[in-house]
Amino acid sequence: MPEKPTLLIVDDEANVLFTLKLVLEEDGYDITTASSCAEALKLIHNAHQFDAILTDLRMEQEDIGLELAEAAAKLHPRPVIMILTGYGSVENARGALGIQVDYFALKPLDLDDLKNALHRLLVWRGRVRRGRA
Amino acid sequence: MSALARQKMALIVHPDLTMLSRYQALLTRAEFSTVVARDIPTALMAITQHYFEVAIISSQLGESGDGWPLAGVFHLVFPKSFVSVIVPGADLLNLQTAINNGVQEIFEEDHAPDAVVSAILTATAIPATPSARNRSRLQ
Numbered sequence: 001m002p003e004k005p006t007l008l009i010v011d012d013e014a015n016v017l018f019t020l021k022l023v024l025e026e027d028g029y030d031i032t033t034a035s036s037c038a039e040a041l042k043l044i045h046n047a048h049q050f051d052a053i054l055t056d057l058r059m060e061q062e063d064i065g066l067e068l069a070e071a072a073a074k075l076h077p078r079p080v081i082m083i084l085t086g087y088g089s090v091e092n093a094r095g096a097l098g099i100q101v102d103y104f105a106l107k108p109l110d111l112d113d114l115k116n117a118l119h120r121l122l123v124w125r126g127r128v129r130r131g132r133a
Numbered sequence: 134m135s136a137l138a139r140q141k142m143a144l145i146v147h148p149d150l151t152m153l154s155r156y157q158a159l160l161t162r163a164e165f166s167t168v169v170a171r172d173i174p175t176a177l178m179a180i181t182q183h184y185f186e187v188a189i190i191s192s193q194l195g196e197s198g199d200g201w202p203l204a205g206v207f208h209l210v211f212p213k214s215f216v217s218v219i220v221p222g223a224d225l226l227n228l229q230t231a232i233n234n235g236v237q238e239i240f241e242e243d244h245a246p247d248a249v250v251s252a253i254l255t256a257t258a259i260p261a262t263p264s265a266r267n268r269s270r271l272q
Contacts, residue, residue: 088225088229089225090223090224090225090228093225093228093229093232094223094228096228096232097228097231097232097236097237097238097239100237101232102232102235103232103233104228104229104232104233106229117233124209
């Protein structure tokens with residue numbers, strides 16, 4: 001079990017990346033960021049293992065974050081997959097349900113809800129000890 | 134580890150007795166052993182007593198939306214099992230709630246129960262009709 005759970009945060013908005021990195025680093029996570037789906041796909045296919053991937057949906061293209069989620073869902077071990085979007089729709093939520101994404105949040109984010117969900121999902125998957133990070 | 138031969142089990146939780154009965158008949162035909170419940174306490178008791186492969190839960194039991202946390206508990210207890218929820222409409226909020234509770238599929242209330250069961254059997258890769266061996270056993 002890693003001491004510091006590793007997170008990949010993917011968003012094309014620099015301020016969102018900065019804020020999430022700041023907040024989650026403070027909670028004890030080891031953060032890697034990517035500003036596009038393509039960059040994130042390179043990272044996950046390049047022997048980088050992440051305990052959780054938090055991704056926006058609309059980046060280079062509409063709903064392209066689902067491609068990353070789908071690729072992440074095929075990894076072994078499968079990371080926790082969280083989608084954070086300002087453009088939620090029935091179509092992309094149905095896509096996320098089909099991929100069996102672990103969490104779907106609409107922006108503006110409630111950071112406490114996000115942190116609680118992330119911690120709960122990582123503990124449940126056995127990626128962190130209870131009460132840590 | 135030896136393979137234990139046991140009948141697959143399904144949990145059906147719905148406030149409407151007619152719907153319970155229809156789902157039970159369909160799942161029994163697909164060779165499931167079913168446990169039915171009309172409320173959360175009964176469903177929780179069943180969850181503590183059995184290992185379920187499938188659950189069909191109405192999102193509205195005693196009051197609107199109270200089926201969701203039950204589906205979430207089912208997913209936490211049986212992470213490899215298939216949990217589906219019957220909803221009034223497949224809107225964004227219901228889809229989001231489904232994802233966040235670990236639900237695999239949602240079906241609208243006006244979906245025919247046989248279509249729901251058929252979709253579940255397909256998703257879980259369980260043959261919808263009894264196998265030749267099982268049919269002969271019934272004769």
